Amino acid sequence: MTDAVAEAITRVHREEWARVVASLTRRFGDLGLAEDMAGEAFATAVERWPRDGIPPNPGAWVTLTASRKAIDRLRREARRDAKHQEALMLHDDSPPEPAGAVDDDRLRLLFTCCHPALSMEARVALTLRMVGGLTVPEIAHAFLVLEVTMGQRITRAKGKIRAAGIPFRVPEAHDLPARVAGVLAVLYLVFNEGYLASGTESEPVRRELTAEAIRMTRLVRELLPHDGEVAGLLALMLLTEARAAARVSASGELVRLDEQDRGAWDHALIVEGIALVRERVDAVARGEAVPGRYQLLAAINAVHTSVPDARDTDWSQVLALYDQLAGVNPSPIVALNRAIAVSELDGPDVALASVERLATALDDYHAFHATRADLLRRLGRSADARIAYDRAIALAGNSAEVAHLTRRRDQLGH
Amino acid sequence: MAHYFLVVWGPSDYGEFDTYGTQEERDAQMEATGAFNDRLREEGSFVYANGLTEPSTATVVDGTGAEPIFTDGPYLESKEYFAGLWIVDVPDLDAALMLAAEGSKACGRKVEVRPTGSV
Known part of the structure; x- marks a missing residue:
């Protein structure tokens, strides 16, 4: 050939x-x-x-x-x-397909593959297979499961769609926002698995998964051009993907946002992502619905990526966006990320106080211990920081993140 | 159109007010469930609905051998059992799930949606 x-x-x-x-x-x-x-x-x-x-x-x-x-x-x-x-x-x-009905068919396909009656694992696998066109071995490899297991997962999901009568259609208006949110959750999960691969055995960043997630989200954007959260998720992915080349060092270590070589960022993706965020800001200013979670996360990323030097970051803007995010999505993880903005504005002692309040909710989340460790280090509490880094390292699944945390811990004075 | 079996789950032991804690609670749920059933009939999706008596009244029959064997009690030991059911006739799973959500709210119990076979 x-x-x-x-x-x-x-x-x-x-x-x-x-x-x-x-x-x-x-x-x-x-x-x-x-x-x-x-x-x-x-x-x-x-x-x-x-x-x-x-x-x-x-x-x-x-x-x-x-x-x-x-x-x-x-x-x-x-x-x-x-x-x-x-x-x-x-x-x-x-009857012959009316013009324009084809796009509609792809939208139906997405809603069927992301149907809430299917398990999350099945939705992800089906979406990658039917919408993304990945082969079963490719999907199995991406999620570190055996091909036969992935094959069975997809077969079982198709069986349920057939036997249970999961419809092949766009949901009714009253159901649509929740169902679109369900589709976006699947796409975001695929993206995150590529962005911060969870297996210790896998590559730390898997661009094939992030690229696939972006490609499918672009399709959803094409099909639902007026949905703010779709635009928000696409912007969030683009602004995150733009930093991919700078995120892992030559020695395979995760590089924090403030230490990244911003010249290595993909500026075309940043321009595209920021334009989408602007579009949403304008729409909200015109009185469209309040921005949801993805739009706010995209806006936070836009603040970070719009300055050439980390020291110029507008932290009060970041904090204001996190406050808004906590309003629509009051989760301890949002509170944890908000605390990082607080530490830049009010100092590590104030931030640590808010982080400590999340100890029960986030005790088995590596980023909680990593954030706490960094704050303790900045406060000169090396012994406590060391213990926190140890906990974070034990919980982190990503190899590049483990390397980064290990170096931070080993830099601590006594 | 397809038949879906909406299975209501309830506790193993029924008290003075069946699966409910108080007389008021039972009355309220019965009223809500009755209204829901009336609506199903009006919409044409009603096939059958009823509550079940408690699991201790069940008998398992095994007719697969030469002589049928009758065993007192439910088939499986469990913390929760079928407490009632609807059979509805609707176009697809989305419609069945929506009715199950409303039925669950009306009777105050979790509902499992089981598609019926094509025979």
């Missing part, structure tokens, strides 16, 4: 997979069939395109090929089973 054809197939797969699966699912009412036939259609492309050339409209070619294969499969099964005959007749005369 020539490089040009191979590249075309990769590109079409990346751009069209979700569309093909979504349109077949709507037409034939069977997600598993749609997945199988989409896979076979791409296999046929690999066989034919090098010989016949790349078709003028590759996406339409794949959809048509996959649909023909689905009809063949259903006809074969129908000869064996009268019930399938019935199903075939039910779906075969489906």
Whole structure:
């Protein structure tokens, strides 16, 4: 196969997979069939395109090929089973798709894969498979589970969708905000797993997962352009991803935001992320709904990434945003991050007092002990800081973070 | 349309007021549940609804052998048992989940949604 054809197939797969699966699912009412036939259609492309050339409209070619294969499969099964005959007749005369309905199909696919009746693990796996187009081995590798386990997880989820009658449609208006939030939670989880990989055995940052999460969030943004939280999550991901190259040192150690080489940041992503944050700030100023969690987290990241030197950070702005965030999402983790802003404005002693209040809620969270350790270190309480670093190191799962915390601990005086 | 089985979960022992703590509590839940059932009938999704007597009244029947065997008590020992059920006829799981949420609020118990088979 020539490089040009191979590249075309990769590109079409990346751009069209979700569309093909979504349109077949709507037409034939069977997600598993749609997945199988989409896979076979791409296999046929690999066989034919090098010989016949790349078709003028590759996406339409794949959809048509996959649909023909689905009809063949259903006809074969129908000869064996009268019930399938019935199903075939039910779906075969489906009206031609009205223009614009295809995008709608991809949205349906997302809502089905992220349905609240499925476990979170299943939602993540299904979304990466059906919307992202990742293979089962790729997803298994990303989440450090055996291929057979991941395969079973996806099969079980498809089985539940079929047997339980999880619908393939966009939820009704009253249900929509909660369901969009559910989709965003899945995408954010995929992103975070790439951004701070949890396994001690895995690479500390897995760009393939963060890239996939961004790609899928861009798709959701395309489908729901007026949703503030969708814009917020995309901005948050872009502003976080922009710092990826500076986040891990050559020796494999996590580098804190204030110590990062800001010249190594991806400024195109920062510009795009900040533009999205501005768009939301303007929308809120016009009286649209109050910003949700992702918009506020994005705004905090925009404050950090908009200055070329960490010393110029507008901490009072950061603190004001954390106060707003605590209003919509009153969690101890938000309170912990807020305390870091407090330490910059009012000093480590004031911040430590607020951190200590979170001890019960966050005792098994490594970042709690790491934050506490840094504050104790700044206050000159080396012995206490050492104990806190030890706790943080024991709890941290990420290899680069362990390296960073170990160095901080070993720098402590006596 | 499909039938969904909405299983109400309740405690193993029923007290003076069945699965509820007081007379008032039982009356309130019964009234709310009755109103909910009426609405299901109006909407055309009602197939069947009822509470069940306590698990100690159950008998397990094993007819798979040569002679049927009857055993006193429920099939599995558990802290919670089926306390009632609805069967509803709705288009899909989303509709069933929404009714289950309302039914759960009406009767004051957790509800498990089980799709029925296609036979």
